[in-house]
Amino acid sequence: MEVKAVTEGDILIVTPVGRVDTSTAKSFEEEVMKALAQASKVAISFSEINYISSAGLRVILMAGKKVASTQGKMALINMPEKIFAVFKMSGFDKILKIVPTLEDAKALFG
DSSP states (O other), rough: OOEEEEEEETTEEEEEEEEEEEETHHHHHHHHHHHHHOOOOEEEOTTEEEEEEEHHHHHHHHHHHHHHTTTOEEEEESSSSSHHHHHHHTTOOOSOOOSSHHHHHHHOOO
């Protein structure tokens, strides 16, 4: 699994590529936590994800808690319908900020 990270303005955009499952969740977690340490505004793009398991959901939840504890901001963006269905089924759509695009995340961040 590859994780891309680029900065646009004051927002760090993290884009995992491929599958986030049990075998890749640890490296995904390391990359996301590193990103959160670098920026107070983080957008995680799901544009290049084709699968996410409960292990991946756990990483996203941990990231959300870390952001909240540091008064940072995080949004999940560019989420394909099948990935959004997983977030909705787990109830994560109610506790995490999920918006369609980076522009929506920028508006959310203020």
